[in-house]
Amino acid sequence: MNTREYIEIEEKYGAHNYHPLDVVIEKAQGVWVWDVDGKKYLDCLAAYSAVNQGHCHPRIIKAMKDQADNVTLTSRAFRNNQLPLLCKELCEMTGFEMVLPMNSGAEAVETALKAARKWGYKVKGVQEGQAEIIACTNNFGGRTISIVTFSTEAQYKDGFGPFTPGFKIVEYGNADSFEKAITPNTVAFIVEPIQGEGGVIVPPDGYLKKVSELCKKNNVLLITDEIQSGLGRSGKLFAFQYEGIMPDMVTIGKALSGGCYPVSAVLSSKAVLGVFKPGDHGSTFGGNPLGCAVARESLKVLIEEKLVEKSFEFGEYFRAELRKINTTHVKEIRGRGLFIGVELKPEAGGARKYCEGLMKLGVLCKETHEHVIRFAPPLVITKEEIDWAVEQVRKVLEN
Numbered sequence: 032m033n034t035r036e037y038i039e040i041e042e043k044y045g046a047h048n049y050h051p052l053d054v055v056i057e058k059a060q061g062v063w064v065w066d067v068d069g070k071k072y073l074d075c076l077a078a079y080s081a082v083n084q085g086h087c088h089p090r091i092i093k094a095m096k097d098q099a100d101n102v103t104l105t106s107r108a109f110r111n112n113q114l115p116l117l118c119k120e121l122c123e124m125t126g127f128e129m130v131l132p133m134n135s136g137a138e139a140v141e142t143a144l145k146a147a148r149k150w151g152y153k154v155k156g157v158q159e160g161q162a163e164i165i166a167c168t169n170n171f172g173g174r175t176i177s178i179v180t181f182s183t184e185a186q187y188k189d190g191f192g193p194f195t196p197g198f199k200i201v202e203y204g205n206a207d208s209f210e211k212a213i214t215p216n217t218v219a220f221i222v223e224p225i226q227g228e229g230g231v232i233v234p235p236d237g238y239l240k241k242v243s244e245l246c247k248k249n250n251v252l253l254i255t256d257e258i259q260s261g262l263g264r265s266g267k268l269f270a271f272q273y274e275g276i277m278p279d280m281v282t283i284g285k286a287l288s289g290g291c292y293p294v295s296a297v298l299s300s301k302a303v304l305g306v307f308k309p310g311d312h313g314s315t316f317g318g319n320p321l322g323c324a325v326a327r328e329s330l331k332v333l334i335e336e337k338l339v340e341k342s343f344e345f346g347e348y349f350r351a352e353l354r355k356i357n358t359t360h361v362k363e364i365r366g367r368g369l370f371i372g373v374e375l376k377p378e379a380g381g382a383r384k385y386c387e388g389l390m391k392l393g394v395l396c397k398e399t400h401e402h403v404i405r406f407a408p409p410l411v412i413t414k415e416e417i418d419w420a421v422e423q424v425r426k427v428l429e430n
């Protein structure tokens with residue numbers, strides 16, 4: 032079957048909750064993917080940063096196959112020999128004390144919100160039913176009803192109410208706006224250190240440090256959502272490290288499994304995650320041995336191949352090369368590490384058509400919001416591959 036036929040079948044039988052580029056991928060390796068017609072593309076999205084280690088990384092695939100031959104699922108009714116090691120390795124690597132494993136990013140965010148509320152009632156002493164959680168404009172945390180409750184993107188909420196009470200919105204990047212919203216009932220502040228879906232928005236220097244201080248002063252938990260910005264994408268293991276802070280809770284997902292399996296987690300302290308007692312929260316697949324084995328190897332690859340450092344260095348290079356393109360379409364080039372947003376001027380006519388042009392030239396990337404092209408290739412990309420990608424970007428952007 033060819034591209035057209037696959038698309039027709041998907042359009043007929045699959046729900047239309049996405050608007051993908053019309054490329055049908057059947058094979059991938061490292062930074063490259065191939066479509067069903069045999070055409071090769073450089074992947075500059077990396078499945079929204081789930082494939083930081085590169086597609087089908089041989090070590091991760093081997094860990095997955097080996098574990099699949101042993102045991103894939105025990106449920107948490109029984110213990111397995113992978114979960115303890117993943118929890119220990121994650122804590123040693125990140126400096127947190129405890130891990131709660133889940134599957135998707137949205138589940139990790141939900142878990143963090145539940146932990147924060149329970150902590151608020153059991154530890155902080157907020158009156159039952161009164162807990163407030165503060166979130167930011169332009170945030171993205173996933174698609175459950177409670178998470179879209181605090182989205183400021185009209186489409187994410189349209190038709191999905193009634194929503195969950197207990198959330199407040201403040202302006203992203205504005206610590207004063209956050210400070211004003213704090214009340215004695217505030218239990219947590221959830222924030223992305225760099226907003227990914229929001230258009231690769233880096234907040235002003237000092238913002239995270241300031242909100243971290245305000246959280247400490249007011250006994251409010253700081254939750255940084257690092258599902259996209261974390262695990263090397265930003266050029267540090269976590270993007271919050273740019274400001275030398277230590278949040279109370281961190282959500283991770285996406286690259287935690289190198290794109291091989293859905294694995295997410297909440298990292299925190301005993302004081303916070305300790306509020307969960309047996310039966311309070313759970314997931315059939317959360318902490319399953321297959322996911323844990325894949326995650327353990329994905330983390331080892333990240334460290335041993337120095338992908339965090341590579342992201343920092345090549346990100347600077349990628350942005351510098353993009354800035355050399357002679358074009359009047361670009362408003363701003365921003366980001367940290369290999370987490371790059373190219374914002375086009377409104378006159379440029381929307382980012383989608385440039386993504387479609389790049390696809391024809393063999394580079395896959397996706398518009399985020401109307402005017403931003405996000406470049407977030409697997410962190411295993413080489414300098415030569417960046418040069419080639421920039422050459423293609425030049426062809427679509429140069430006047």
Ligand SMILES: *Cc1c(COP(=O)(O)O)cnc(C)c1O
Nearest residue numbers: 135136137171172173256258259
């Ligand atoms: C992708 C993402 C999520 C949701 O992850 P899913 O696995 O799609 O549920 C949450 N937060 C951030 C910052 C993300 O980028």
